[in-house]
Amino acid sequence: MSEIEHSTASDDTTAPGNGPGRLKKTIVMVGMMGAGKTAVGRALATRLGAPFLDSDHEIETAANMTIPEIFARDGEAFFRKKESQVIARLLVDARGVLSTGGGAFLSEANRAMISQKGVSVWLNAGLDVLWNRVRHRDHRPLLKTEDPYATLKALYDARVPFYAEADLMVRSDAQTSVEGVVDRVLAALATRPDVLEPTE
Incomplete structure (x- = not known):
């Protein structure tokens, strides 16, 4: 991702003429760990010809530490503060597709x-x-508990009401490919002319 860390869009458009449309605002992917924010976000950015950015990656790059290392050394409160700062910067720096960590959208x-x-x-x-999707991965600091499934369920139950406040909702399921989910996102974005302006 280093080649797009500092990518910026032109003032007029971020998508090529043959893409689904011109991007006028940054699209921010939110949801639980394992929802597919990074995979779908990357594919969506490719489809739009726009930069893809990941807030967790940007935090790790700035700190020269992994997210689990930041949690272990500085705690979650410190991480959330840095996360907000990074998201604020990325929303200004480039009109593109931004994937955020699972807890980012909990902040009002x-x-x-x-x-x-x-x-x-x-x-x-x-x-x-x-x-x-997450059960075989050991790099999720919030799931390093005696009962990771129960922890995930508790996080899910607590976070869904916040995610429901998102501007748009798209289903991500086991039967649909990444490109299929991208199609759903583009269909949802088509209802927002302030975000995606169709090409001629």
């Missing part, structure tokens, strides 16, 4: 900032789908 200030300067898209995946 982040939600307001994202809706004002961009558009939030909730990738809504069911608990079983999420568990099947």
